[in-house]
Amino acid sequence: MKILVTGAGGFLGRYVVRCLLARGHSVRALIRPASSAPNWGSRVDTRYGDLRSELDLPSLFDGIDGVMHLASATSGNEDTQFASSVVATERLLDAMTRSSVKRLIHISSLVVYDWSKAAGYMDENTPLLADPSGMGAYTIAKVWQERLVQDVAKKAALELTIARPGFIWGRNHVNIAAMGRRLGRSFLMFGPLTRLPLTHVYNCADCLVAMLENRNSIGRIYNIVDSDDVRVWRYVREYARRTHQSGALIPLPYRAGYWTARLASRISRTLFGAKGKLPSILTPTRFESQFKPLRYRTELLSETLGWTPPKPLDQCLNDSYSMEREDEDVAQPVSLT
Amino acid sequence: MSRSKGVIIGCGAIAREHLTAIDSIDNATIVGVCDLSPTKAQATAERFGVPTWSTDFKRLIAGHTPDLVHITTPPSAHVSIAEYCLAEGMNVLCEKPIVTDYRDFEKLRLLAKSRKCYLVENQNLRYHSSVQRIRHLISDGHLGDVVDVQIQLFLNLYGLGNPFSDDNTPHFSRALKGGPIGDFLPHIAYLSQMFAGHITELHTLWSTRRSGSTLPADEFRALMRGTAATASVEFSGNIQPNGFWLRVMGTRMSVEADLFNPPRLSIRKLRPGEQALMTVFDGVAEARDIFRGSIAGLGRKLGGTSSYDGLKESLQHVYDCLRGAKDQPITLEEIDRTTKLVDRFTEVGLST
Secondary structure, eight states: OEEEEETTTSHHHHHHHHHHHHTTOEEEEEEOTTSOOOOOOTTEEEEEOOTTSOOOHHHHTTTOSEEEEOOOOSSSOHHHHHIIIIIHHHHHHHHHHTSSOOEEEEEOOGGGBOGGGOOSEEOTTSOBOSOGGGSOHHHHHHHHHHHHHHHHHHHHTOEEEEEEEOEEEBTTBOOOGGGOEEETTEEEEESTTOBOOEEEHHHHHHHHHHHHHOGGGTTOEEEEOSBSOOBHHHHHHHHHHHTTOOSOEEEEOHHHHHHHHHHHHHHHHHHHGGGOOOOGGGSHHHHHHHHOOOEEOOHHIIIIIOOOOSSOHHHHHHHHHOOSOOOTTSOOOOOOO | OOOEEEEEEOOSHHHHHHHHHHHTOTTEEEEEEEOSSHHHHHHHHHHHTOSEEESOHHHHHHHHOOSEEEEOSOGGGHHHHHHHHHHTTOOEEEOSSSOSSHHHHHHHHHHHHHHTOOEEEOOGGGGOHHHHHHHHHHHTTSSOSEEEEEEEEEOOSSSTTOGGGOSSSOOGGGGSTTGGGGGTHHHHHHHHHHHHOSEEEEEEEEEOOSTTOOSSOSEEEEEEEESSOEEEEEEESSSSSOEEEEEEEESSEEEEEETTSTTOEEEEEOOOSOHHHHHHHHHHHHHHHHHHHHHHHHHHHHTTOOSSTTHHHHHHHHHHHHHTTOOOSSOHHHHHHHHHHHHHHTTSSOOO
16 A cells, blocks of 8 residues: 555654555655655655645645554644644645545544543543643644544545554653653652553554554544553653663652642632633643553454554563664564564 | 624634633623634634634624624734725724734725724733833833833744744744744834834844744844933843843833733832942842732732733723724824834844
């Protein structure tokens, strides 16, 4: 297949391109003008452009069999993220629905769920956030982006699969929000025994390509989590050990943090009404979305796609913290299980 | 009494500030929002409980016949939208800079006059709480005669995720003379004129400090002689941390306002007595001002008060004048002077 990959120059995008190439597909990679393209070789048709601005979008779809839509912003203010994720998707889908391409894998996120309504575990049936306006810029953008994709896919009868990865981690991306907060040289962990919804970037890319290749995934939504065996304590300890951090690791009970946030929220409402603003760590819904102790069900991936993460945790850890340069610029065969 | 009706065209960050401000104004309500992006318009309407949204501003206006049209699009779209609205007999409140070229303002001004409509540029810092305090200190005679005005604006133009320096999709301010700095020139112009009077002499210096920068400039200095006082401006896209300072120096008192962190304002005034002792009193008084202002500023942030200080008061004033069938609160002549000065700022020393 020939696959259009948006956001191909990003952290996940580079792994997805490599994985597609390793499985024999060819790729049209859309890279933002200010980014540099890796040396992918002749099977990648690299196009430079930004989905937010003028770009010959219709020609992107010529000869394409499917789209892997990864383009999204992870930093910047609310406007920047909304434009990069939502407005960009609007323009992409507008062009896609005018083309003959129907297959779309959309990369969403676990942040679209209403974490306060997840009781005990999270899976694809967990209720979604109805009103994201009180959340951070990333969450607002991802919620609206997914709503848009679902809406357009329904109207245009696209063959849509939505992937909602957990925390995507890997080399140079080992800091995740669920680790807690730094306090000087120390690390505060809210709920050290909380299970983390991690997916290593290598595994996540492999999973996305598996979705693309398996038509069972059409019309489905998948959470991508390698496993929920890793707890905050272990992840932070590995991080501290492997990056030679000498500060103290301070575990705090999740409930202590949560009730502090609830108390702060109550005081804010009493003093300032609905307009009151608090830092994310003192906003109960945002605290929950980062630290709530849950289990993560992954049965749907194994039952419908037969997918299990190809790279075990220890290998992911070694790869992520290795000082050796991983040659991401060359399409390497990916060992498949 | 029914509320005045407004519509907002352009659903970016400043539109959210307008919506938040209007929410706390009793006599006005926003009945529709518009953006070229349907999802953005819908998300904005849903978030602020606005009953209608559209991607076509002409249709939105025709459907609501609003009392006031708020134009909050990027500046390059201001003129065509304002022109259409004024021609339709609508009152217009436009975000700064109202035009990107002074000649366009002349055209809009004539149209507004002939159609007897408001054409107001949002100059919210005129209503900023600290600016108002300084004005009162002057009008009450505490400050004495204004001798000099200093405006310092430090804003990181190059940080991670900073839209000003995003080379992937150029920020709207790239279309302005002076680039991102141009977006702030109206504030600088009308603040200078408020305290220094009509500017009769102007010297400017534009430069780009950051090597490899694609911005037209990241540093700007201006030195002005006004009919009432001198004024100087220092805009830096490199100095950190960010800050926006207004200092007004008079014959009896100097006042320094931190415009990014209202109500922080410190006053230094002449004190009779032993100079060494008075220095201590001055220090204590300044520390007290800063401490009080910082605590009050924290309270404002926690209380969700808009970072666009003065916007609510500015909008309230416009709607009050509309309801009272009064002249527009910021006159066309004042906006004309601001726009002319902005043009003069960029006339010399700016590479194009």
